[in-house]
Amino acid sequence: MSKVVILCGGLGTRLREETEFRPKPMVEVGGRPILWHIMKAYAHHGFHDFILCLGYRGQSIKDYFLNYEAMNNDFSICLGEQSQIQYHGRHHEQGFSVTLADTGLECMTGGRIHKIERYLTGDTFLLTYGDGVCDVDIRSVVEFHKSHGKLATVTTVPPVSRFGIVELDDSQVRNFTEKPKSEGWMSAGYFVLDRGIFDYLGGEDCVFEREPLERLAHDGQLMAYRHTGFFYAMDTYREYQHLNDLWKSGAAPWKVWND
Numbered sequence: 001m002s003k004v005v006i007l008c009g010g011l012g013t014r015l016r017e018e019t020e021f022r023p024k025p026m027v028e029v030g031g032r033p034i035l036w037h038i039m040k041a042y043a044h045h046g047f048h049d050f051i052l053c054l055g056y057r058g059q060s061i062k063d064y065f066l067n068y069e070a071m072n073n074d075f076s077i078c079l080g081e082q083s084q085i086q087y088h089g090r091h092h093e094q095g096f097s098v099t100l101a102d103t104g105l106e107c108m109t110g111g112r113i114h115k116i117e118r119y120l121t122g123d124t125f126l127l128t129y130g131d132g133v134c135d136v137d138i139r140s141v142v143e144f145h146k147s148h149g150k151l152a153t154v155t156t157v158p159p160v161s162r163f164g165i166v167e168l169d170d171s172q173v174r175n176f177t178e179k180p181k182s183e184g185w186m187s188a189g190y191f192v193l194d195r196g197i198f199d200y201l202g203g204e205d206c207v208f209e210r211e212p213l214e215r216l217a218h219d220g221q222l223m224a225y226r227h228t229g230f231f232y233a234m235d236t237y238r239e240y241q242h243l244n245d246l247w248k249s250g251a252a253p254w255k256v257w258n259d
Helices: 013-019 034-044 058-066 068-072 109-115 138-148 195-200 211-218 237-248
Strands: 003-008 049-054 074-078 084-088 097-102 124-129 132-134 152-157 165-169 172-177 191-194 222-226 231-233
Touching (some): 013 237, 034 132, 049 058, 049 109, 058 068, 138 191, 138 222, 195 211, 211 222, 231 237
Parallel strands (some): 003 049
Antiparallel strands (some): 124 191, 132 231, 152 191
8 A cells, every 4th residue: 555645844834823832734623633634534545654754843743653552542551660551442543654754844845755765665655745634535546646657646626715706897796706716726735656756856955846846747747636625724823723613513524534
């Protein structure tokens, strides 16, 4: 099964209210880091093997997983020189494999991906960002990727305007649409990539979304999977509040898992 690479190293400056003391992937939605939500969605589709590219305050992500068993189970502990811990019960993340790779504080996205090549064992891997949730069928994206034989697939969604659209006849408002979907498609992340993309990556200053993807497109090696369902990236405090409101409502569209 393909490994899932999640970019977790950015500064998250536009969400400074929450990211001053923790990285954006650790900002909580419904009491759990958004990173947890992303991983749960991948696991629902059968992908349990993760590589996390750490940077800004990466130690807090390491601490989260190092303490995961204790924080998500009851346990008994025997203190002393021969200390032992016995965990009681089983959390729902049994079998997750998580590689935590420090890819540097200043490294750009392409450089981060380049640094974890040694942890990839197969010919194909999945890639996404640690701040966006989606209800896309990951298996369908992978099957689409296999069907076209190119190096890269990006999941795309119709963009939504940040502002209400006002249609005017002179000064008379004829129609008002609050945050309508715009024409065209935008990247939602959620990539499927072949190892050949490493030929397109450079050093620490390599921005994956710029020259590598532009070159892949120019070479005819980048295909788009069109997703018309839910996608939402948490980039600002308002977006953070919106995701938490959706979770509290019990109708979070990205919650595709049952536990």
